[in-house]
Amino acid sequence: MAILSNQGTLLYTPQGGTQSSVVSNITATELNVTYGLEVTHAATPSTFVTGDSISYTVLLRNTGTGTLYNPFVTVETGGALDYQEGSATAYLYANGAVSAVPVTVIQNSPITFAFGDVLPTGGLIYLNYLSTVISPTEDVIVSTATGGANEESPTGVTISDSDTATITRTLLSVVKTAPATAEVGDPINYQFTVTNNGATPIALDGLEDQLPAGFSFVAVALTVNGATVPLTEGVDYTVSAGGLLQLTPTDVSIPAGGVATVTVTGVITL
Numbered sequence: 001m002a003i004l005s006n007q008g009t010l011l012y013t014p015q016g017g018t019q020s021s022v023v024s025n026i027t028a029t030e031l032n033v034t035y036g037l038e039v040t041h042a043a044t045p046s047t048f049v050t051g052d053s054i055s056y057t058v059l060l061r062n063t064g065t066g067t068l069y070n071p072f073v074t075v076e077t078g079g080a081l082d083y084q085e086g087s088a089t090a091y092l093y094a095n096g097a098v099s100a101v102p103v104t105v106i107q108n109s110p111i112t113f114a115f116g117d118v119l120p121t122g123g124l125i126y127l128n129y130l131s132t133v134i135s136p137t138e139d140v141i142v143s144t145a146t147g148g149a150n151e152e153s154p155t156g157v158t159i160s161d162s163d164t165a166t167i168t169r170t171l172l173s174v175v176k177t178a179p180a181t182a183e184v185g186d187p188i189n190y191q192f193t194v195t196n197n198g199a200t201p202i203a204l205d206g207l208e209d210q211l212p213a214g215f216s217f218v219a220v221a222l223t224v225n226g227a228t229v230p231l232t233e234g235v236d237y238t239v240s241a242g243g244l245l246q247l248t249p250t251d252v253s254i255p256a257g258g259v260a261t262v263t264v265t266g267v268i269t270l
Helices: none
Strands: 002-006 009-012 020-023 027-031 037-044 053-062 068-076 081-083 089-094 097-100 103-106 111-115 124-133 140-151 158-169 172-177 187-196 207-210 215-224 227-229 237-239 244-247 259-268
Touching (some): 187 207, 215 244
Antiparallel strands (some): 068 111, 089 097, 103 111, 187 259, 207 244, 215 227
């Protein structure tokens, strides 16, 4: 329990005399100090494929009325994530000001981030770090961040709080490519690369592409793991008068870890 003490000194000068002083009694006010800590953990992006770099943030907030000492954060990843060495940065938001905070990283399991500063009342430590996804099979990865600090002094009671951040495997990813430059009359290809990142086959139900004005459609082709899939116009695909390509192949599946490519060929007519 903290005590707020106060004592005053009075200066006075008697008539015809010299200045003297007298002190008052000491008052003591017992302070009801509370200690609290709140942790918030988040990940960006919230989806992944193996090898992705994920940006994690941890907010460590002093929600009490007393100063906290030796703040730290531990993060448990379950072996699915690999911390990117040197990526951790931290800032302290306190009393209307922002300052950089040194971070000591101990790369055990769990990984620990220690901050060489106190966490004052109302203060907030913002931690950011990067991790690489190394799990080849897990579809959901949950990392748990636990923040802690000492009450009242560097050797006081440790208080803590925890929060989790969840990322989910993107089962199917698609990337579209096109030539960077072209001239009127040039044939060009739009290519969609579709990757099955999951552990089981995924049916390719359909693809829509609104072709731009000035692009004259010629053909569309589909391959799965390099093997050509025959397509019949009016059955497997259609192109509307407004240039909407709708591809609906029959009974096409992308195996686990497999890649399908859709190539749309046309001519520039602008």
